[in-house]
Amino acid sequence: MASSLSLILFYFIFFLSISLSSAVVPPADTFQYVNQGDFGEFDSEYAPNYRPLPPFTSPFQLCFYNTTPGVYTLSLRMGTRRDNAVMPWVWEANRGNPVGENATFSFTSDGNLVLAHSDGRIAWQTNTANKGVVGFAILETGNIVLRDSKGSFVWQSFDSPTDTLLFGQSLRIGGPTTLVSRASTTNNVNGVYSFVLEPKRLAMYYKTTMRYWASTFPELNQRNVTIVNATLEIQETEYEENYFNSLKCRLSNSGSQPYLDFDLLRYNSTLSYLRLGIDGNLRLYSYRRNIRFSSWSLLFTLFDRTVTPRGTTVEDECQQPDRCGKFGLCEGSQCVGCPSPTGVFAWSKDCDSKPPPCKAGGFRYYQLKGVDHFTVKYTPGTGPLKQSDCESKCSKDCKCLGYFYRTDRSRCWIANELKTLTRVGNSTHLAFIKTSV
Numbered sequence: 001m002a003s004s005l006s007l008i009l010f011y012f013i014f015f016l017s018i019s020l021s022s023a024v025v026p027p028a029d030t031f032q033y034v035n036q037g038d039f040g041e042f043d044s045e046y047a048p049n050y051r052p053l054p055p056f057t058s059p060f061q062l063c064f065y066n067t068t069p070g071v072y073t074l075s076l077r078m079g080t081r082r083d084n085a086v087m088p089w090v091w092e093a094n095r096g097n098p099v100g101e102n103a104t105f106s107f108t109s110d111g112n113l114v115l116a117h118s119d120g121r122i123a124w125q126t127n128t129a130n131k132g133v134v135g136f137a138i139l140e141t142g143n144i145v146l147r148d149s150k151g152s153f154v155w156q157s158f159d160s161p162t163d164t165l166l167f168g169q170s171l172r173i174g175g176p177t178t179l180v181s182r183a184s185t186t187n188n189v190n191g192v193y194s195f196v197l198e199p200k201r202l203a204m205y206y207k208t209t210m211r212y213w214a215s216t217f218p219e220l221n222q223r224n225v226t227i228v229n230a231t232l233e234i235q236e237t238e239y240e241e242n243y244f245n246s247l248k249c250r251l252s253n254s255g256s257q258p259y260l261d262f263d264l265l266r267y268n269s270t271l272s273y274l275r276l277g278i279d280g281n282l283r284l285y286s287y288r289r290n291i292r293f294s295s296w297s298l299l300f301t302l303f304d305r306t307v308t309p310r311g312t313t314v315e316d317e318c319q320q321p322d323r324c325g326k327f328g329l330c331e332g333s334q335c336v337g338c339p340s341p342t343g344v345f346a347w348s349k350d351c352d353s354k355p356p357p358c359k360a361g362g363f364r365y366y367q368l369k370g371v372d373h374f375t376v377k378y379t380p381g382t383g384p385l386k387q388s389d390c391e392s393k394c395s396k397d398c399k400c401l402g403y404f405y406r407t408d409r410s411r412c413w414i415a416n417e418l419k420t421l422t423r424v425g426n427s428t429h430l431a432f433i434k435t436s437v
């Protein structure tokens with residue numbers, strides 16, 4: 001009895017494993033494309049050379065592109081030639097790990113999607129071999145998916161964003177939480193800025209630790225309420241024909257759904273994207289199908305010189321770490337000065353502070369009144385602390401280039417990079433910059 005049961009169980013597992021492993025991609029749906037041949041001729045973002053590949057779901061197309069000869073990224077481009085506009089790259093497979101000429105992009109019969117160098121070394125893959133994948137598709141939303149026989153997504157490109165979120169794409173706790181900027185137009189490696197979904201806020205960082213922006217959602221002050229996901233959505237308004245593009249954040253344990261409000265859209269654009277730019281700014285672009293010449297609009301810029309009439313979440317440009325270069329004073333979105341131990345001089349992009357010597361007695365501090373570091377507005381600093389204690393923290397730390405102190409709240413910020421200082425016109429905000437004696 002027991003043995004016949006285990007025999008049945010054996011056959012059951014045997015046939016189950018056969019039926020699982022026999023879920024293969026039909027030969028006609030597999031592909032292998034080689035990175036070779038002529039370049040395309042339409043304007044694409046970063047002005048690259050590119051080779052379009054056959055997978056195309058209007059307006060999205062997979063391409064190999066390079067900005068330096070022989071250094072290719074496999075990427076999804078958005079737009080069509082009739083738009084007559086520069087087409088942006090909205091998803092990429094292999095940032096920081098480029099492939100060369102004759103690289104291959106394959107969808108194999110075992111269900112894996114693989115980008116390989118010409119010698120066969122794998123540069124990037126979805127790791128979905130023998131996981132029940134039966135089909136590949138680029139959906140109308142720009143989501144690249146690998147589906148099983150039931151239609152569920154075994155893998156989707158929406159789960160591996162780089163610097164861009166498409167309409168309907170989410171950041172979520174327990175999944176992708178971060179967008180990382182690109183280093184430069186010519187160098188496709190991670191840059192210094194990130195946009196991060198955290199349980200209690202959306203935040204932006206310079207070099208992963210220096211926060212220069214954060215959302216303020218009062219709902220999150222409740223102890224047991226956290227963000228679950230943030231999704232780029234169209235939020236309907238009370239006026240039927242108007243829409244907002246909003247980055248909506250869903251909270252757990254709460255009926256309310258706070259959202260970041262972008263701009264008013266007067267048409268239904270489900271083809272929009274949010275981009276963390278090379279400069280650390282956050283911008284929302286929308287795309288209008290079947291319109292010649294003005295298909296793209298820049299709808300929203302987080303760090304902007306104009307405050308929108310609607311008074312939405314917009315920050316002054318001075319809040320961007322690199323707005324005034326290595327060391328500059330910013331006021332009202334303008335670079336207004338170059339601080340030095342002997343006073344503030346006219347700003348130029350070469351303004352810098354000399355690294356102070358490390359040994360005690362080799363440096364002193366000079367003071368700037370009414371000035372903030374880019375981390376002051378959105379980080380609490382340490383304290384309450386006496387100013388002399390704040391100073392000795394900086395003095396003991398060779399990496400510290402200066403400290404920032406608020407006399408009204410006795411709080412202390414240590415700065416290992418100075419970058420853009422903002423004039424706040426409040427004499428309770430002090431800056432002390434190290435300089436050699």
Ligand SMILES: *[C@@H]1O[C@H](CO)[C@@H](O)[C@H](O)[C@H]1NC(C)=O
Nearest residue numbers: 034035036100101102103118
């Ligand atoms: C790419 O492959 C072709 C043959 O298919 C070869 O002629 C060519 O030299 C290769 N290019 C490079 C850069 O290896």
Ligand SMILES: *[C@@H]1O[C@H](CO)[C@@H](O)[C@H](O)[C@H]1NC(C)=O
Nearest residue numbers: 222223224225226252253254
């Ligand atoms: C917090 O949320 C968890 C999960 O929903 C729940 O079990 C718990 O009772 C909540 N705690 C408080 C203090 O509301």
Ligand SMILES: *[C@@H]1O[C@H](CO)[C@@H](O)[C@H](O)[C@H]1NC(C)=O
Nearest residue numbers: 168169170172228229231250
């Ligand atoms: C966001 O989280 C909520 C709550 O868990 C869930 O119902 C919803 O499907 C999620 N949205 C996305 C796009 O993941």
Ligand SMILES: *[C@@H]1O[C@H](CO)[C@@H](O)[C@H](O)[C@H]1NC(C)=O
Nearest residue numbers: 234236243267268269270271
């Ligand atoms: C907006 O367009 C999408 C896709 O074309 C459509 O599914 C959706 O229903 C439209 N929304 C409204 C409110 O018209």
Ligand SMILES: *[C@@H]1O[C@H](CO)[C@@H](O)[C@H](O)[C@H]1NC(C)=O
Nearest residue numbers: 408409424425426427428429
């Ligand atoms: C300076 O900041 C403090 C604390 O935020 C505030 O109470 C005070 O009114 C400000 N003073 C000026 C001149 O803005």
